[in-house]
Amino acid sequence: MTGSKSPPTRRNLLSWLLRAGTGSVVAALVYRASGFHRSGRMVWQLDPRKCIQCGKCETACVLQPSAVKCTHGYAMCGYCKLCFGFFKPDAPRLDEAAENQICPTGAIARKFIEAPYFEYSIKEPLCTGCGLCVKSCANFGNGSLYLQVRHDRCKNCNTCRIAELCPAQAFVRVPEESPYLLKEKL
Amino acid sequence: MKLVVGSWQLAVGRWQSTVGNIKKNILFLCDLCASVRKKNFVGLLSSLLCGTFAMSAQAESRFPQPQFDTGHVVPEAYHPSVTAVVSEGTDVALLFVALCVATWLVHRVRSRFWILAFSLLCLVWFGFVRQGCFCPIGAIQNVAVAAWQGGGLAWGIAAFFALPLLFALLFGRVFCSAVCPLGALQDLFIVRPLRVPRTVNAVLRLIPLIVLLFGVVYTLNGAGYLICRTDPFVGLFRRSAPLPLLLTGMAVLLLGMVIARPYCRYFCPYAVLLEVCSRLAWEPIKITKATCINCRLCVGVCPVEAVEIPREIPSASTRAGRFRLFVRLLLLAPVLVIALTCGGWLAGGTLLAPAHPVVKTYEAMVQYTPETEALYPAVEAAKKQKLTRELLEVQAREITQRFRVGSAVAGGILGLIIALRILGLSQLRRRAEHEANRTNCIACGRCYPACPKNVKTIQ
Ligand code: SF4
Ligand code: SF4
Ligand code: SF4
Ligand code: SF4
Ligand code: SF4
Numbered sequence: 001m002t003g004s005k006s007p008p009t010r011r012n013l014l015s016w017l018l019r020a021g022t023g024s025v026v027a028a029l030v031y032r033a034s035g036f037h038r039s040g041r042m043v044w045q046l047d048p049r050k051c052i053q054c055g056k057c058e059t060a061c062v063l064q065p066s067a068v069k070c071t072h073g074y075a076m077c078g079y080c081k082l083c084f085g086f087f088k089p090d091a092p093r094l095d096e097a098a099e100n101q102i103c104p105t106g107a108i109a110r111k112f113i114e115a116p117y118f119e120y121s122i123k124e125p126l127c128t129g130c131g132l133c134v135k136s137c138a139n140f141g142n143g144s145l146y147l148q149v150r151h152d153r154c155k156n157c158n159t160c161r162i163a164e165l166c167p168a169q170a171f172v173r174v175p176e177e178s179p180y181l182l183k184e185k186l
Numbered sequence: 187m188k189l190v191v192g193s194w195q196l197a198v199g200r201w202q203s204t205v206g207n208i209k210k211n212i213l214f215l216c217d218l219c220a221s222v223r224k225k226n227f228v229g230l231l232s233s234l235l236c237g238t239f240a241m242s243a244q245a246e247s248r249f250p251q252p253q254f255d256t257g258h259v260v261p262e263a264y265h266p267s268v269t270a271v272v273s274e275g276t277d278v279a280l281l282f283v284a285l286c287v288a289t290w291l292v293h294r295v296r297s298r299f300w301i302l303a304f305s306l307l308c309l310v311w312f313g314f315v316r317q318g319c320f321c322p323i324g325a326i327q328n329v330a331v332a333a334w335q336g337g338g339l340a341w342g343i344a345a346f347f348a349l350p351l352l353f354a355l356l357f358g359r360v361f362c363s364a365v366c367p368l369g370a371l372q373d374l375f376i377v378r379p380l381r382v383p384r385t386v387n388a389v390l391r392l393i394p395l396i397v398l399l400f401g402v403v404y405t406l407n408g409a410g411y412l413i414c415r416t417d418p419f420v421g422l423f424r425r426s427a428p429l430p431l432l433l434t435g436m437a438v439l440l441l442g443m444v445i446a447r448p449y450c451r452y453f454c455p456y457a458v459l460l461e462v463c464s465r466l467a468w469e470p471i472k473i474t475k476a477t478c479i480n481c482r483l484c485v486g487v488c489p490v491e492a493v494e495i496p497r498e499i500p501s502a503s504t505r506a507g508r509f510r511l512f513v514r515l516l517l518l519a520p521v522l523v524i525a526l527t528c529g530g531w532l533a534g535g536t537l538l539a540p541a542h543p544v545v546k547t548y549e550a551m552v553q554y555t556p557e558t559e560a561l562y563p564a565v566e567a568a569k570k571q572k573l574t575r576e577l578l579e580v581q582a583r584e585i586t587q588r589f590r591v592g593s594a595v596a597g598g599i600l601g602l603i604i605a606l607r608i609l610g611l612s613q614l615r616r617r618a619e620h621e622a623n624r625t626n627c628i629a630c631g632r633c634y635p636a637c638p639k640n641v642k643t644i645q
Contacts (some may be wrong), residue, residue, distance in 0.1 A: 030344045033329045035337020051385030054563040078249025143246030152266035158324040159411030
């Protein structure tokens with residue numbers, strides 16, 4: 001402990017002053033940054049009203065497959081037999097065969113409810129967040145399919161890599177306690 | 187029956203709000219032709235429907251909500267809540283404990299082996315488990331933004347920013363010795379470190395300063411977190427990343443085999459702050475606690491060239507020469523500051539501002555023609571949000587101006603620091619022993635076992 005053993009010279013005093021000065025600069029900075037009240041953690045979410053389904057959500061995330069996936073706002077869905085989020089525009093037939101589906105990974109499940117209604121749900125482990133279904137549903141249907149950052153996957157990067165590249169500036173920080181921007185509730 | 191009524195309402199409703207969307211209509215026509223050629227009638231039907239809606243407004247909710255006769259309940263989608271590995275408090279407590287242990291290892295145990303072992307532990311925890319986010323390096327930006335706006339920082343991030351600095355103020359860069367996962371990872375790759383020539387080193391050491399100053403300007407102006415984006419290792423910590431990110435990380439590590447800790451020495455902006463604190467350290471890193479016998483054995487083992495060799499006060503004539511140099515440099519300093527301020531002003535407008543999303547969108551709008559397809563998403567997004575070109579132009583100009591001012595200030599500060607560094611060269615003190623440089627030493631402990639005095643004390 002050089003500091004404590006050596007006699008209190010002028011040099012010693014000066015270095016303690018400098019040390020205390022630097023320490024208080026750090027403290028002041030942190031104090032000002034924290035404000036007077038304690039704020040909790042924030043997490044990333046994308047605003048589905050701004051999203052244009054550019055496809056970056058699938059590729060830009062630091063995770064592969066992406067932490068962004070499609071979600072279904074059932075309350076907005078028309079339960080259409082001919083779902084624009086499910087069927088390709090040039091689908092040979094209206095059944096669940098893979099060649100008829102928009103989704104490249106077959107992540108959308110189609111379930112008959114009653115004539116003429118079908119319910120669509122997302123098999124999340126399969127979804128890659130490409131947004132193809134979302135785009136088609138938004139353009140031709142009710143827009144009940146939309147993308148969301150899934151918080152069981154998202155690493156909550158200090159800066160979301162998708163946020164940096166999103167052409168629509170759709171990414172925002174939301175409080176950890178309510179981490180979704182659900183289109184049907186916005 | 188419901189369907190028919192529904193479609194009718196729909197058709198009436200949609201046709202009323204017709205907005206031409208040329209791109210989609212062309213696509214639709216192509217679709218239609220293809221369907222006819224292929225005698226694909228489902229496709230034809232859907233294309234026709236698509237076309238109808240494409241020509242209608244972008245508005246959604248085209249189909250009414252069904253009323254189920256079977257009493258089917260519309261489900262709610264499940265949205266998993268945030269799964270934090272540990273709470274914020276635990277995070278901070280662990281960082282504090284890790285810093286204490288590192289201090290103890292560096293200053294009391296003084297064993298390279300245990301420092302290395304502990305750095306592996308920290309690499310696993312802070313790197314591969316906590317996955318490198320958040321970290322003090324990136325926290326610079328959160329602190330800068332929150333301090334600028336006057337509040338709103340999560341206390342955990344504040345603690346991550348401040349703790350390593352306070353420890354450096356007392357005990358040197360113990361954070362870099364073992365706790366920082368980026369440092370620990372690079373340390374493992376040190377194989378045969380080459381000497382970096384002094385002048386090259388001095389020039390390269392300006393990069394962290396530039397990253398710090400301009401990174402903060404970039405962030406304060408809302409263009410995103412530049413420092414986080416330039417972290418090469420985050421992909422490796424997550425063992426999952428887009429390929430370019432992974433490759434950059436690997437490349438930096440491979441470079442680290444011959445240039446020890448390249449990110450630490452020539453990029454890390456947090457190191458700039460740590461160095462300031464570490465220079466004032468209460469108990470700096472000591473190669474040996476005994477008296478140095480000037481055997482030079484420690485010089486070769488230090489991977490970051492932080493061992494300072496003894497030096498006499500130069501002769502009177504050299505001192506006079508140095509004094510003249512000092513005066514000349516003092517005259518040069520204002521020139522340097524002014525030049526870099528102007529440089530910063532220019533760079534702010536031409537290099538930094540275009541990275542801001544609003545400026546980007548505006549430029550995409552200006553440059554967009556159907557041939558420049560890549561720009562289309564930004565234009566489409568702006569249209570969707572009803573941002574007109576005029577509105578964006580005003581905003582973009584304002585933002586560019588803010589960038590210019592910010593970078594000019596950053597440039598000025600950079601000039602000042604460079605001038606101070608040059609002036610520092612002319613100020614010499616006598617040094618009788620081999621010493622670890624207070625700013626550069628990363629407390630890796632490699633010199634401890636190399637010093638014969640240390641070996642003796644252990645025996
Ligand atoms: S990057 Fe933005 S616009 Fe593109 S799909 Fe994701 S949220 Fe939508
Ligand atoms: S089309 Fe893309 S976004 Fe939609 S469910 Fe399939 S993978 Fe997910
Ligand atoms: S915060 Fe990170 S993990 Fe989450 S969506 Fe963005 S890039 Fe992916
Ligand atoms: S210099 Fe930066 S990256 Fe290297 S160990 Fe220190 S804080 Fe970590
Ligand atoms: S402890 Fe410091 S001086 Fe010693 S080898 Fe490591 S970096 Fe160099």
